[in-house]
Amino acid sequence: MRVEISYKFVIGFIFVVASVVLLNLLVPRLDAPEWTHQFITVIGALLVGLIFGWLFSRAFTANIKILTDGADRLSHGDLSRKVRLHKGLFSDETEDLSNSLNLVVDSLRNLVGQMRGSALNVNESSMALATTSEEMTATAHEVAGSIEQISRGAETQAEMVERVSRVVREMAEQIELVAGSSGKLTESAEQTTLSAREGEGLTSKALDNMKQVLSQIEENGTMIVDFSEQVQKIGSIIDVITGIAQKTNLLALNATIEAARAGEYGHGFAVVAEEVSKLADSTSNSAAEISRLIEKTREQSQKVQLSMAQSVKSIDAGREAVDVTGNAFKSIISKAEAAQERSIDIRDLTEKQSRGAQAIVEAIEEIARVAEDNAASTEEVSAATEEQTASMEEMSFASQRLSRLAEELLTSVRRFNLGSDHERTAP
């Protein structure tokens, strides 16, 4: 039965008043002097009041001590026990207070348990975070190195692209030069074709002239052969004349012999024979002179024939040479025409090539710009990565600090004694 403390004081007062009234009624009945009556009543009432007051105060004091002890334990972090009041007949506000205190203990116990679990979690997480951030720092260092390499590579690339651009520009100029040269080559090939055609015409004319010369030389050769034959005939006639002269000489000799044998009578005959002999000698000498001349003429005509044969051979060789030259000119013409076509092709191709090279130059200039942008970007990325690395290191320090803080928190929370149940169930 719940009775509030104020009511308990009212009830005690009522009991004291009732005891005063009762004693006033009972005391006259005692065999005691009258003057003692008043005195006994007061003492009786005081006794009753003291008894009630002691009883009440003892119960209050005990409950308040229990509450004070509970609060003291709470202040020392002992949450293992609840506040338990002695069971009385009449509960009062102290029980409410103990219930409230127990609720506080429960709440605190839950709170500390959760805080402990959370602190452990935070500790582990921060440890993991520290490890991760250290790894990330290492990775960020690697990334920074890689990005630095990329940056250097991008610079090198920019330089190389610049060089390539120069080279390609020079190449484009050279291609333009080649285009000009191929145009000149085309003109030269045209001129070569024209010259070769003129040469071919000249060689055919030369060939005709040589044929005419050859036919004339052949005619001359036959004429000289005829002449030689005539001279040969003269020679045979001279042989006859020589023979006649010799025979005449012999006849004159025999006549002289006859005259000598005739003695004085043959003297005139001997003179005639001598004259005949002289004439025959003269004839013989002239015939011999003619024979010598004929021999010389024959030798010379043989020489002329030989030299004409050689001329014919030379002219034949010349004709062959002129034929070869004509063929050579024909092949030169065909080759020069082919060269002309090819040089025209080359000219067209080099013009195309020149345009292509111009496009390449533009593309490479674009590439150079991109490469320079890339270099600048990689430098920026490098700076950002360094900042990131610094941040990661700071984060690592912060997570380590957080871990220490979590450990400190855990140490603080460990001061709270949660009892066996909560120690067991705590994460």
Added chain:
Amino acid sequence: MQLLPFEVGNEIYALELIDIQEIVETPHLHPFPAAPATVSGAIAFHGRIVPVVDLPCLLGFDSPQGSPRIIVLANHYGPFALAVDRLRPLIGLDKGFVKDADAGVKEPSVRSLFTWKNDMISLLDLHYVVAAIEATCVK
């Protein structure tokens, strides 16, 4: 006296025109069977057969040309003929010009020697020739 000089080998000989019948060009020469080397053969001469003496062979010279001229000797030596290498123009001189060869000439075929226009000419001894022919033919 008139002389006909002629060449035999590398020597020049001569005969008197009195001793000569006629000069003929080398006609067809008919060889004798089993004749000595000094007799080349025989020729037909105005209907007669006249033997021909190879004079170079007889005088001990080589005659590779076959001695194209033939001198037919006069009848008191003949009839026979001498084959010689080459004839020379006639020469006429006094009899006293020709020295007697017995003094300086030991060659039996030479009757006498004389010089004519820087040439040494031997006058052939026809008696020796006839004797030599007869001697070879008797053998």
